[in-house]
Amino acid sequence: MLKYQIVIDDLRLAIKNGTYPAYSQLPSVSKLCEQYEVSKITINKALGELEAQGLISRRRGSGSFVKKVETSSAAPDANDTSGQMTGFLAEHQARGESVRTEVYDFSVVRPPHHVAEALDVDDDSFTYHVCRVRRANDIPRVIEYTYMPIDVVTDLKLKNVQTSIYSFIEKDLGLKIASAHRVIRAVMPSAEERKRLNVPEGEPLLEVEQVGYLDDGRPFEYSVSRHVHDYEFHSISTK
Amino acid sequence: MLKYQIVIDDLRLAIKNGTYPAYSQLPSVSKLCEQYEVSKITINKALGELEAQGLISRRRGSGSFVKKVETSSAAPDANDTSGQMTGFLAEHQARGESVRTEVYDFSVVRPPHHVAEALDVDDDSFTYHVCRVRRANDIPRVIEYTYMPIDVVTDLKLKNVQTSIYSFIEKDLGLKIASAHRVIRAVMPSAEERKRLNVPEGEPLLEVEQVGYLDDGRPFEYSVSRHVHDYEFHSISTK
DNA sequence: AAGTGGTCTAGACCACTTC
């Protein structure tokens, strides 16, 4: 296990259990170096991560301080933001929820122009198109429209679409998903979407338009996910 | 100027102007060390930042690659995500847009329970409450409801509320805004909000609930901003 | 002046990929 990860986990725990309460100052970097018997750069990396996770604030010249964050609220259990690269199935299964997927379309099509552009393929190339509704604990949560180039995500099967495309890409194809660019908007569902998601008229959805990238820089996925009204997207930003 | 910042800026530029086109491999870390005459750690920090900004992908054992990102789209000009800590006035003025603010309420109140909790103040303490609509180029963009503890944001004046609260906090009070935690949802506006924002019935808003923190860990602001329908929130996540 | 965090170095060692 990496040293900086040990420091991160340990400090996270210490903050959570009250060893370092809100507003308190963490031991200085040099103290932490002694405590964990690591170098300054290791401590620095760990503190930077905790800062990015929103737990502490670092002030040059005076010290690192524990932030007073709301621990209750909708935040499920652990580091919320980490769930953003896992995919629907893994995320909900981790919470012990049952997952069901209904596939409305699984076909190969020529992509719309803006999709071809995002995926960096020709307009007359072929892409998979998937439309599915995903349920957690039997409640419809999201309708997804996904396009993937057939020469990147090769040999996709209905079975994978019904379970987890991400798992197929990473485990079966051996590709590595590296990052995702997202644009988030509020939208109204179409009549068809209302029916498929079982939402009443007049209720908005949260739309997440996403381009997913592999670790070689290739986009492998363009998707639009429309989440039912009670869905929340979390974000932490640092100066 | 910091060495890693020079490397970041230079590589950003080189990627943007096509010196390193999409899918190409950047020079190896050791090559970059030679080119910029800096140590490995400096290059590493720069590449990490470029990765977080979504421009490159790093693969242990094989190299760093330029991602194929959509350069057009709604992304205004520079690094979009950076605008997330600047505030409405600074952000729109930077784009050369005129900004107008209409203040509907500026008062001192006892905060609702969930607000008191987020701000870590007693339920019977006093907070400023501000409701304002902000226009850019004379079009209503967002309605904000903001609560701030009176003993943190001391002596707030109508003048500041009409221009920029962030600027007041940082420049006049000399405090440092460090981070923000956000929750994003799709909502329907109330009749009053529709009127104030001049939006038609049946159009949703994007709600951003935010707690802002100072660099000593204190929350200084709880706000709910409801953005008109065409607003987009951008986010990049990395594994 | 003393204490804090931030940057940077030269170099070691390691994990992983490619050939």
Added chain:
DNA sequence: AAGTGGTCTAGACCACTTC
């Protein structure tokens, strides 16, 4: 075996805050 990036060290030097 050679090349890639990732982690880590001991220590220097600096920017900033506090007293």
